[in-house]
Amino acid sequence: MKKIEKYNIFEGSVRGTEPSKSNVKVDFTGTFRKDDKTVKINGFYNGNGEYLIRFMPDEVGIWHYELSLKAEEEINESGEFECIRETGNNHGPVVVNGMNFQYADGTRYIPFGTTLYAWIHQPRQLIEKTIETLSKSPFNKARMCVFPKSYTYNTNEPEFFPFEKNGEGKWDVNQPNVEFWKHLESQLSALSNIGIEADLILFHPYDRWGFADLGREDDLTYLDYCVRRLAAFRNIWWS
Structure with a gap:
Protein backbone atom coordinates (compact mmCIF):
# COMPACT_ATOMS: atom_id res chain seq x y z
CA MET A 1 0.00 0.00 0.00
CA LYS A 2 1.26 3.45 -0.88
CA LYS A 3 2.30 5.61 2.07
CA ILE A 4 1.90 9.40 2.06
CA GLU A 5 3.08 11.73 4.82
CA LYS A 6 0.43 13.81 6.50
CA TYR A 7 0.20 17.21 4.74
CA ASN A 8 2.05 15.89 1.68
CA ILE A 9 0.37 15.34 -1.68
CA PHE A 10 -1.36 12.17 -2.82
CA GLU A 11 -1.61 12.17 -6.60
CA GLY A 12 -4.04 9.93 -8.46
CA SER A 13 -4.32 9.63 -12.23
CA VAL A 14 -6.35 8.06 -15.02
CA ARG A 15 -5.81 7.91 -18.77
CA GLY A 16 -8.48 9.24 -21.10
CA THR A 17 -9.13 11.10 -24.32
CA GLU A 18 -8.15 14.74 -24.70
CA PRO A 19 -10.95 17.18 -23.77
CA SER A 20 -12.93 18.31 -26.80
CA LYS A 21 -13.40 21.95 -25.74
CA SER A 22 -11.81 23.22 -22.54
CA ASN A 23 -8.71 21.68 -20.97
CA VAL A 24 -9.72 23.38 -17.70
CA LYS A 25 -13.41 22.61 -17.22
CA VAL A 26 -13.09 18.83 -17.18
CA ASP A 27 -15.44 16.49 -15.31
CA PHE A 28 -12.82 14.63 -13.29
CA THR A 29 -13.50 14.26 -9.59
CA GLY A 30 -12.11 12.47 -6.58
CA THR A 31 -13.82 11.40 -3.36
CA PHE A 32 -11.58 10.66 -0.38
CA ARG A 33 -12.91 8.96 2.76
CA LYS A 34 -11.52 8.14 6.17
CA ASP A 35 -13.87 6.97 8.92
CA ASP A 36 -16.72 9.55 8.94
CA LYS A 37 -14.79 12.16 6.96
CA THR A 38 -15.42 12.70 3.24
CA VAL A 39 -13.61 15.17 0.96
CA LYS A 40 -14.60 15.77 -2.68
CA ILE A 41 -12.28 17.63 -5.05
CA ASN A 42 -11.86 18.39 -8.76
CA GLY A 43 -8.97 17.16 -10.84
CA PHE A 44 -7.37 18.57 -13.97
CA TYR A 45 -6.11 17.61 -17.40
CA ASN A 46 -2.31 17.38 -17.50
CA GLY A 47 -1.84 16.84 -21.23
CA ASN A 48 -1.03 13.72 -23.27
CA GLY A 49 -4.18 11.92 -22.16
CA GLU A 50 -3.37 12.17 -18.45
CA TYR A 51 -5.86 13.37 -15.84
CA LEU A 52 -4.53 14.11 -12.35
CA ILE A 53 -6.09 14.75 -8.97
CA ARG A 54 -4.20 15.99 -5.90
CA PHE A 55 -5.19 15.59 -2.28
CA MET A 56 -3.46 16.66 0.94
CA PRO A 57 -4.38 14.19 3.72
CA ASP A 58 -4.65 15.80 7.14
CA GLU A 59 -5.32 12.71 9.25
CA VAL A 60 -3.12 9.67 9.86
CA GLY A 61 -4.63 6.33 8.84
CA ILE A 62 -6.10 4.55 5.83
CA TRP A 63 -7.79 6.72 3.22
CA HIS A 64 -10.06 5.24 0.55
CA TYR A 65 -10.57 7.06 -2.72
CA GLU A 66 -12.72 6.92 -5.83
CA LEU A 67 -11.77 8.71 -9.06
CA SER A 68 -14.33 9.42 -11.76
CA LEU A 69 -13.73 10.83 -15.24
CA LYS A 70 -16.75 11.59 -17.40
CA ALA A 71 -15.60 12.26 -20.94
CA GLU A 72 -16.23 10.39 -24.19
CA GLU A 73 -16.28 7.29 -22.02
CA GLU A 74 -16.74 7.10 -18.26
CA ILE A 75 -13.70 5.89 -16.30
CA ASN A 76 -13.88 4.95 -12.63
CA GLU A 77 -11.00 3.85 -10.41
CA SER A 78 -10.68 3.24 -6.69
CA GLY A 79 -8.00 2.41 -4.17
CA GLU A 80 -6.51 3.32 -0.83
CA PHE A 81 -3.34 4.67 0.71
CA GLU A 82 -1.93 5.04 4.19
CA CYS A 83 -1.30 8.49 5.62
CA ILE A 84 1.68 8.37 7.99
CA ARG A 85 3.12 10.88 10.47
CA GLU A 86 4.85 13.95 9.10
CA THR A 87 8.63 14.26 9.42
CA GLY A 88 11.37 16.90 9.21
CA ASN A 89 10.20 20.45 8.50
CA ASN A 90 6.74 19.26 7.45
CA HIS A 91 4.49 21.03 9.96
CA GLY A 92 1.48 21.34 7.66
CA PRO A 93 -0.13 24.52 6.30
CA VAL A 94 -0.04 27.77 8.26
CA VAL A 95 -3.32 28.55 10.05
CA VAL A 96 -4.63 31.33 12.27
CA ASN A 97 -4.75 30.99 16.06
CA GLY A 98 -6.42 34.10 17.48
CA MET A 99 -4.15 37.01 16.54
CA ASN A 100 -1.21 34.72 15.76
CA PHE A 101 -0.07 32.28 13.09
CA GLN A 102 0.84 28.67 13.66
CA TYR A 103 1.39 25.55 11.59
CA ALA A 104 -1.35 22.92 11.52
CA ASP A 105 0.64 20.73 13.95
CA GLY A 106 0.63 23.56 16.53
CA THR A 107 4.19 24.78 15.94
CA ARG A 108 4.35 28.59 16.16
CA TYR A 109 4.90 30.44 12.90
CA ILE A 110 6.28 33.98 12.84
Missing part, protein backbone atom coordinates in the same frame (compact mmCIF):
# COMPACT_ATOMS: atom_id res chain seq x y z
CA PRO A 111 6.35 35.24 9.22
CA PHE A 112 9.60 36.83 8.07
CA GLY A 113 9.21 37.42 4.36
CA THR A 114 10.88 38.72 1.26
CA THR A 115 9.71 39.53 -2.28
CA LEU A 116 10.60 37.44 -5.33
CA TYR A 117 7.88 38.63 -7.66
CA ALA A 118 9.16 37.37 -11.01
CA TRP A 119 11.79 34.85 -9.94
CA ILE A 120 10.21 31.85 -11.70
CA HIS A 121 10.31 33.80 -14.99
CA GLN A 122 14.07 34.32 -14.88
CA PRO A 123 16.82 32.21 -16.52
CA ARG A 124 17.28 28.75 -14.96
CA GLN A 125 20.66 29.63 -13.47
CA LEU A 126 19.15 32.56 -11.57
CA ILE A 127 16.22 30.44 -10.37
CA GLU A 128 18.62 27.84 -8.96
CA LYS A 129 20.73 30.57 -7.37
CA THR A 130 17.59 31.99 -5.73
CA ILE A 131 16.77 28.67 -4.05
CA GLU A 132 20.38 28.24 -2.94
CA THR A 133 20.41 31.75 -1.43
CA LEU A 134 17.05 31.32 0.29
CA SER A 135 18.17 28.03 1.83
CA LYS A 136 20.88 29.95 3.71
CA SER A 137 18.64 32.89 4.66
CA PRO A 138 16.34 33.52 7.65
CA PHE A 139 13.26 34.03 5.45
CA ASN A 140 10.26 31.71 5.87
CA LYS A 141 7.86 33.39 3.40
CA ALA A 142 8.29 34.70 -0.15
CA ARG A 143 5.85 36.80 -2.19
CA MET A 144 5.83 35.72 -5.82
CA CYS A 145 3.72 36.07 -8.96
CA VAL A 146 2.07 33.52 -11.21
CA PHE A 147 2.16 35.83 -14.24
CA PRO A 148 5.40 37.38 -15.50
CA LYS A 149 6.10 40.96 -14.50
CA SER A 150 7.09 43.89 -16.70
CA TYR A 151 8.83 46.45 -14.54
CA THR A 152 12.21 47.96 -13.82
CA TYR A 153 14.85 45.19 -13.90
CA ASN A 154 12.18 42.75 -15.18
CA THR A 155 12.41 43.16 -18.95
CA ASN A 156 13.25 39.65 -20.15
CA GLU A 157 10.85 37.33 -21.97
CA PRO A 158 9.97 34.27 -19.85
CA GLU A 159 10.76 30.77 -21.06
CA PHE A 160 7.14 29.69 -20.46
CA PHE A 161 3.75 31.40 -20.38
CA PRO A 162 0.67 30.12 -18.46
CA PHE A 163 -1.54 29.61 -21.55
CA GLU A 164 -1.35 28.80 -25.23
CA LYS A 165 -2.53 31.31 -27.84
CA ASN A 166 -5.53 30.80 -30.13
CA GLY A 167 -5.68 31.31 -33.89
CA GLU A 168 -6.15 35.04 -33.38
CA GLY A 169 -2.98 35.32 -31.33
CA LYS A 170 -4.82 35.87 -28.03
CA TRP A 171 -4.27 33.97 -24.80
CA ASP A 172 -6.61 30.99 -24.50
CA VAL A 173 -7.17 30.31 -20.78
CA ASN A 174 -8.93 27.05 -21.69
CA GLN A 175 -5.63 25.74 -23.07
CA PRO A 176 -3.10 25.96 -20.21
CA ASN A 177 0.56 25.51 -21.08
CA VAL A 178 1.31 22.39 -19.03
CA GLU A 179 5.07 23.00 -19.15
CA PHE A 180 4.62 26.36 -17.43
CA TRP A 181 2.50 24.86 -14.66
CA LYS A 182 4.95 22.01 -14.09
CA HIS A 183 7.71 24.61 -13.86
CA LEU A 184 5.73 26.65 -11.32
CA GLU A 185 4.98 23.53 -9.25
CA SER A 186 8.64 22.57 -9.25
CA GLN A 187 9.58 25.92 -7.72
CA LEU A 188 6.72 25.78 -5.18
CA SER A 189 8.02 22.38 -4.09
CA ALA A 190 11.57 23.71 -3.89
CA LEU A 191 10.37 26.45 -1.52
CA SER A 192 8.43 23.93 0.58
CA ASN A 193 11.50 21.70 0.88
CA ILE A 194 13.43 24.51 2.57
CA GLY A 195 10.52 25.55 4.80
CA ILE A 196 9.33 28.65 2.92
CA GLU A 197 5.69 29.65 2.45
CA ALA A 198 4.80 30.80 -1.07
CA ASP A 199 2.68 33.98 -0.89
CA LEU A 200 1.30 33.50 -4.40
CA ILE A 201 0.10 36.68 -6.15
CA LEU A 202 -2.64 35.67 -8.59
CA PHE A 203 -3.09 39.03 -10.36
CA HIS A 204 -0.97 42.16 -10.81
CA PRO A 205 -0.98 45.19 -13.16
CA TYR A 206 2.72 45.22 -14.17
CA ASP A 207 2.02 43.61 -17.52
CA ARG A 208 2.85 43.99 -21.21
CA TRP A 209 1.56 40.61 -22.42
CA GLY A 210 -2.18 41.04 -21.80
CA PHE A 211 -2.68 38.94 -18.66
CA ALA A 212 -3.97 41.95 -16.72
CA ASP A 213 -6.80 42.41 -19.26
CA LEU A 214 -8.19 38.91 -19.72
CA GLY A 215 -11.72 39.76 -18.59
CA ARG A 216 -13.91 38.38 -15.82
CA GLU A 217 -14.82 35.00 -17.36
CA ASP A 218 -11.25 34.26 -18.38
CA ASP A 219 -10.04 35.28 -14.92
CA LEU A 220 -12.49 32.85 -13.31
CA THR A 221 -11.39 30.03 -15.64
CA TYR A 222 -7.75 30.74 -14.78
CA LEU A 223 -8.55 30.69 -11.04
CA ASP A 224 -10.42 27.40 -11.45
CA TYR A 225 -7.32 25.84 -12.99
CA CYS A 226 -5.07 27.30 -10.27
CA VAL A 227 -7.18 25.71 -7.56
CA ARG A 228 -7.42 22.34 -9.31
CA ARG A 229 -3.64 22.12 -9.76
CA LEU A 230 -2.26 23.88 -6.70
CA ALA A 231 -4.71 23.63 -3.78
CA ALA A 232 -2.97 20.54 -2.34
CA PHE A 233 0.35 22.38 -1.83
CA ARG A 234 0.57 23.04 1.91
CA ASN A 235 2.85 26.07 1.57
CA ILE A 236 0.66 28.25 -0.69
CA TRP A 237 -0.93 31.49 0.54
CA TRP A 238 -3.49 32.75 -1.99
CA SER A 239 -2.80 36.45 -2.50
Whole structure:
Protein backbone atom coordinates (compact mmCIF):
# COMPACT_ATOMS: atom_id res chain seq x y z
CA MET A 1 0.00 0.00 0.00
CA LYS A 2 1.26 3.45 -0.88
CA LYS A 3 2.30 5.61 2.07
CA ILE A 4 1.90 9.40 2.06
CA GLU A 5 3.08 11.73 4.82
CA LYS A 6 0.43 13.81 6.50
CA TYR A 7 0.20 17.21 4.74
CA ASN A 8 2.05 15.89 1.68
CA ILE A 9 0.37 15.34 -1.68
CA PHE A 10 -1.36 12.17 -2.82
CA GLU A 11 -1.61 12.17 -6.60
CA GLY A 12 -4.04 9.93 -8.46
CA SER A 13 -4.32 9.63 -12.23
CA VAL A 14 -6.35 8.06 -15.02
CA ARG A 15 -5.81 7.91 -18.77
CA GLY A 16 -8.48 9.24 -21.10
CA THR A 17 -9.13 11.10 -24.32
CA GLU A 18 -8.15 14.74 -24.70
CA PRO A 19 -10.95 17.18 -23.77
CA SER A 20 -12.93 18.31 -26.80
CA LYS A 21 -13.40 21.95 -25.74
CA SER A 22 -11.81 23.22 -22.54
CA ASN A 23 -8.71 21.68 -20.97
CA VAL A 24 -9.72 23.38 -17.70
CA LYS A 25 -13.41 22.61 -17.22
CA VAL A 26 -13.09 18.83 -17.18
CA ASP A 27 -15.44 16.49 -15.31
CA PHE A 28 -12.82 14.63 -13.29
CA THR A 29 -13.50 14.26 -9.59
CA GLY A 30 -12.11 12.47 -6.58
CA THR A 31 -13.82 11.40 -3.36
CA PHE A 32 -11.58 10.66 -0.38
CA ARG A 33 -12.91 8.96 2.76
CA LYS A 34 -11.52 8.14 6.17
CA ASP A 35 -13.87 6.97 8.92
CA ASP A 36 -16.72 9.55 8.94
CA LYS A 37 -14.79 12.16 6.96
CA THR A 38 -15.42 12.70 3.24
CA VAL A 39 -13.61 15.17 0.96
CA LYS A 40 -14.60 15.77 -2.68
CA ILE A 41 -12.28 17.63 -5.05
CA ASN A 42 -11.86 18.39 -8.76
CA GLY A 43 -8.97 17.16 -10.84
CA PHE A 44 -7.37 18.57 -13.97
CA TYR A 45 -6.11 17.61 -17.40
CA ASN A 46 -2.31 17.38 -17.50
CA GLY A 47 -1.84 16.84 -21.23
CA ASN A 48 -1.03 13.72 -23.27
CA GLY A 49 -4.18 11.92 -22.16
CA GLU A 50 -3.37 12.17 -18.45
CA TYR A 51 -5.86 13.37 -15.84
CA LEU A 52 -4.53 14.11 -12.35
CA ILE A 53 -6.09 14.75 -8.97
CA ARG A 54 -4.20 15.99 -5.90
CA PHE A 55 -5.19 15.59 -2.28
CA MET A 56 -3.46 16.66 0.94
CA PRO A 57 -4.38 14.19 3.72
CA ASP A 58 -4.65 15.80 7.14
CA GLU A 59 -5.32 12.71 9.25
CA VAL A 60 -3.12 9.67 9.86
CA GLY A 61 -4.63 6.33 8.84
CA ILE A 62 -6.10 4.55 5.83
CA TRP A 63 -7.79 6.72 3.22
CA HIS A 64 -10.06 5.24 0.55
CA TYR A 65 -10.57 7.06 -2.72
CA GLU A 66 -12.72 6.92 -5.83
CA LEU A 67 -11.77 8.71 -9.06
CA SER A 68 -14.33 9.42 -11.76
CA LEU A 69 -13.73 10.83 -15.24
CA LYS A 70 -16.75 11.59 -17.40
CA ALA A 71 -15.60 12.26 -20.94
CA GLU A 72 -16.23 10.39 -24.19
CA GLU A 73 -16.28 7.29 -22.02
CA GLU A 74 -16.74 7.10 -18.26
CA ILE A 75 -13.70 5.89 -16.30
CA ASN A 76 -13.88 4.95 -12.63
CA GLU A 77 -11.00 3.85 -10.41
CA SER A 78 -10.68 3.24 -6.69
CA GLY A 79 -8.00 2.41 -4.17
CA GLU A 80 -6.51 3.32 -0.83
CA PHE A 81 -3.34 4.67 0.71
CA GLU A 82 -1.93 5.04 4.19
CA CYS A 83 -1.30 8.49 5.62
CA ILE A 84 1.68 8.37 7.99
CA ARG A 85 3.12 10.88 10.47
CA GLU A 86 4.85 13.95 9.10
CA THR A 87 8.63 14.26 9.42
CA GLY A 88 11.37 16.90 9.21
CA ASN A 89 10.20 20.45 8.50
CA ASN A 90 6.74 19.26 7.45
CA HIS A 91 4.49 21.03 9.96
CA GLY A 92 1.48 21.34 7.66
CA PRO A 93 -0.13 24.52 6.30
CA VAL A 94 -0.04 27.77 8.26
CA VAL A 95 -3.32 28.55 10.05
CA VAL A 96 -4.63 31.33 12.27
CA ASN A 97 -4.75 30.99 16.06
CA GLY A 98 -6.42 34.10 17.48
CA MET A 99 -4.15 37.01 16.54
CA ASN A 100 -1.21 34.72 15.76
CA PHE A 101 -0.07 32.28 13.09
CA GLN A 102 0.84 28.67 13.66
CA TYR A 103 1.39 25.55 11.59
CA ALA A 104 -1.35 22.92 11.52
CA ASP A 105 0.64 20.73 13.95
CA GLY A 106 0.63 23.56 16.53
CA THR A 107 4.19 24.78 15.94
CA ARG A 108 4.35 28.59 16.16
CA TYR A 109 4.90 30.44 12.90
CA ILE A 110 6.28 33.98 12.84
CA PRO A 111 6.35 35.24 9.22
CA PHE A 112 9.60 36.83 8.07
CA GLY A 113 9.21 37.42 4.36
CA THR A 114 10.88 38.72 1.26
CA THR A 115 9.71 39.53 -2.28
CA LEU A 116 10.60 37.44 -5.33
CA TYR A 117 7.88 38.63 -7.66
CA ALA A 118 9.16 37.37 -11.01
CA TRP A 119 11.79 34.85 -9.94
CA ILE A 120 10.21 31.85 -11.70
CA HIS A 121 10.31 33.80 -14.99
CA GLN A 122 14.07 34.32 -14.88
CA PRO A 123 16.82 32.21 -16.52
CA ARG A 124 17.28 28.75 -14.96
CA GLN A 125 20.66 29.63 -13.47
CA LEU A 126 19.15 32.56 -11.57
CA ILE A 127 16.22 30.44 -10.37
CA GLU A 128 18.62 27.84 -8.96
CA LYS A 129 20.73 30.57 -7.37
CA THR A 130 17.59 31.99 -5.73
CA ILE A 131 16.77 28.67 -4.05
CA GLU A 132 20.38 28.24 -2.94
CA THR A 133 20.41 31.75 -1.43
CA LEU A 134 17.05 31.32 0.29
CA SER A 135 18.17 28.03 1.83
CA LYS A 136 20.88 29.95 3.71
CA SER A 137 18.64 32.89 4.66
CA PRO A 138 16.34 33.52 7.65
CA PHE A 139 13.26 34.03 5.45
CA ASN A 140 10.26 31.71 5.87
CA LYS A 141 7.86 33.39 3.40
CA ALA A 142 8.29 34.70 -0.15
CA ARG A 143 5.85 36.80 -2.19
CA MET A 144 5.83 35.72 -5.82
CA CYS A 145 3.72 36.07 -8.96
CA VAL A 146 2.07 33.52 -11.21
CA PHE A 147 2.16 35.83 -14.24
CA PRO A 148 5.40 37.38 -15.50
CA LYS A 149 6.10 40.96 -14.50
CA SER A 150 7.09 43.89 -16.70
CA TYR A 151 8.83 46.45 -14.54
CA THR A 152 12.21 47.96 -13.82
CA TYR A 153 14.85 45.19 -13.90
CA ASN A 154 12.18 42.75 -15.18
CA THR A 155 12.41 43.16 -18.95
CA ASN A 156 13.25 39.65 -20.15
CA GLU A 157 10.85 37.33 -21.97
CA PRO A 158 9.97 34.27 -19.85
CA GLU A 159 10.76 30.77 -21.06
CA PHE A 160 7.14 29.69 -20.46
CA PHE A 161 3.75 31.40 -20.38
CA PRO A 162 0.67 30.12 -18.46
CA PHE A 163 -1.54 29.61 -21.55
CA GLU A 164 -1.35 28.80 -25.23
CA LYS A 165 -2.53 31.31 -27.84
CA ASN A 166 -5.53 30.80 -30.13
CA GLY A 167 -5.68 31.31 -33.89
CA GLU A 168 -6.15 35.04 -33.38
CA GLY A 169 -2.98 35.32 -31.33
CA LYS A 170 -4.82 35.87 -28.03
CA TRP A 171 -4.27 33.97 -24.80
CA ASP A 172 -6.61 30.99 -24.50
CA VAL A 173 -7.17 30.31 -20.78
CA ASN A 174 -8.93 27.05 -21.69
CA GLN A 175 -5.63 25.74 -23.07
CA PRO A 176 -3.10 25.96 -20.21
CA ASN A 177 0.56 25.51 -21.08
CA VAL A 178 1.31 22.39 -19.03
CA GLU A 179 5.07 23.00 -19.15
CA PHE A 180 4.62 26.36 -17.43
CA TRP A 181 2.50 24.86 -14.66
CA LYS A 182 4.95 22.01 -14.09
CA HIS A 183 7.71 24.61 -13.86
CA LEU A 184 5.73 26.65 -11.32
CA GLU A 185 4.98 23.53 -9.25
CA SER A 186 8.64 22.57 -9.25
CA GLN A 187 9.58 25.92 -7.72
CA LEU A 188 6.72 25.78 -5.18
CA SER A 189 8.02 22.38 -4.09
CA ALA A 190 11.57 23.71 -3.89
CA LEU A 191 10.37 26.45 -1.52
CA SER A 192 8.43 23.93 0.58
CA ASN A 193 11.50 21.70 0.88
CA ILE A 194 13.43 24.51 2.57
CA GLY A 195 10.52 25.55 4.80
CA ILE A 196 9.33 28.65 2.92
CA GLU A 197 5.69 29.65 2.45
CA ALA A 198 4.80 30.80 -1.07
CA ASP A 199 2.68 33.98 -0.89
CA LEU A 200 1.30 33.50 -4.40
CA ILE A 201 0.10 36.68 -6.15
CA LEU A 202 -2.64 35.67 -8.59
CA PHE A 203 -3.09 39.03 -10.36
CA HIS A 204 -0.97 42.16 -10.81
CA PRO A 205 -0.98 45.19 -13.16
CA TYR A 206 2.72 45.22 -14.17
CA ASP A 207 2.02 43.61 -17.52
CA ARG A 208 2.85 43.99 -21.21
CA TRP A 209 1.56 40.61 -22.42
CA GLY A 210 -2.18 41.04 -21.80
CA PHE A 211 -2.68 38.94 -18.66
CA ALA A 212 -3.97 41.95 -16.72
CA ASP A 213 -6.80 42.41 -19.26
CA LEU A 214 -8.19 38.91 -19.72
CA GLY A 215 -11.72 39.76 -18.59
CA ARG A 216 -13.91 38.38 -15.82
CA GLU A 217 -14.82 35.00 -17.36
CA ASP A 218 -11.25 34.26 -18.38
CA ASP A 219 -10.04 35.28 -14.92
CA LEU A 220 -12.49 32.85 -13.31
CA THR A 221 -11.39 30.03 -15.64
CA TYR A 222 -7.75 30.74 -14.78
CA LEU A 223 -8.55 30.69 -11.04
CA ASP A 224 -10.42 27.40 -11.45
CA TYR A 225 -7.32 25.84 -12.99
CA CYS A 226 -5.07 27.30 -10.27
CA VAL A 227 -7.18 25.71 -7.56
CA ARG A 228 -7.42 22.34 -9.31
CA ARG A 229 -3.64 22.12 -9.76
CA LEU A 230 -2.26 23.88 -6.70
CA ALA A 231 -4.71 23.63 -3.78
CA ALA A 232 -2.97 20.54 -2.34
CA PHE A 233 0.35 22.38 -1.83
CA ARG A 234 0.57 23.04 1.91
CA ASN A 235 2.85 26.07 1.57
CA ILE A 236 0.66 28.25 -0.69
CA TRP A 237 -0.93 31.49 0.54
CA TRP A 238 -3.49 32.75 -1.99
CA SER A 239 -2.80 36.45 -2.50
